[in-house]
Amino acid sequence: MVDAGSGTKDQFHRANANLDTIDLIALSHLHPDHSAELPAILWTAGGSFYLSGPTPAGVFPSIENFLDSMFGPGGAFRILADRIDLEVFTVDTAAANPVDVWREGNILVRGTGVPHGDVPTIGYRIDFPDVSIAFTSDQNGSNPSFIDFIQGVDYLVIHLASSEDATGFIAELHAKPSVWGQMATAADVGHVIVSHISTSSPQALEESLTILRSNYSGALTVGEDLMCFELN
Ligand SMILES: [Zn+2]
Known part of the structure; x- marks a missing residue:
């Protein structure tokens, strides 16, 4: 979990x-x-x-x-x-390199610190033998080494908590849609799953997704409550 x-x-x-x-x-x-x-x-x-x-x-x-x-x-x-x-x-969210968090059989979970204002925060990557999934967690996307951490993952769960025109506190803590799209493209992500959606306005969400898609052309799913994925 x-x-x-x-x-x-x-x-x-x-x-x-x-x-x-x-x-x-x-x-x-x-x-x-x-x-x-x-x-x-x-x-x-x-x-x-x-x-x-x-x-x-x-x-x-x-x-x-x-x-x-x-x-x-x-x-x-x-x-x-x-x-x-x-x-x-x-x-250690201040460490320079990712760490192994947990290993069971051929499942490996790794973690690394991500920039989320002054909040110590971990992004996770889970590698199975044939499939991988990563969770960006809340972050502003400003650390390029995170792209190395998630390089080539099949699924990336992002937290869409900021709009493109956000300022101040929200923008300091959360990546904008364009940043998520650029991150997913740079990391050659197979499938982006949009989660942690902060807006309740369908129009605002669609605007953010349009910007995200203009920076990333791969598969994208907008997460909903109770949604399940078969990883393959
Ligand atoms: Zn947070």
Whole structure:
């Protein structure tokens, strides 16, 4: 599971997925819309998990402190303490190179820091023997080394949270549609999946997609709730 934003638990079930099948919970960053559902997921699933998250900075705690604040001895959800067993891995978001986060059989998950304002944030790439998928996470697209990280992926899940004419805070944290398109083209991505769509205006979304498509000519799917992909 990559990220655990609000609503994730119920939607996971509605998509006919099973929480019991989760081995790895890979958090990109600790903004609530990416992490706030974690207690409900763990409460329902129980068991052992490998959990990865970012290094601390500013108002953002370490992943250990984040978990302790909920599941530790004084934590708000300490009722879960004897129900879950977490093995925690911290991805140094300031490191120059990607790191291996998790490996099981011939599945390899790697992570790397991505520029999301002052928020420590991880982008993930998952390589199976015959197919690969990467998650940009929230980021502004300003680090060219991320293109190397996602080079040649079959599927790239992008977070479309900024319009082309955004300014200030939004633009500092989130890549514009043209930037996503240029990134996907430069990395020779097979299929872009647009997620984390911040606008509720169909017209504004279409404008952003038009700009994205003018910078990227490959396959593109606009994600919707409960959408499933067979990776092949
Ligand atoms: Zn964010």
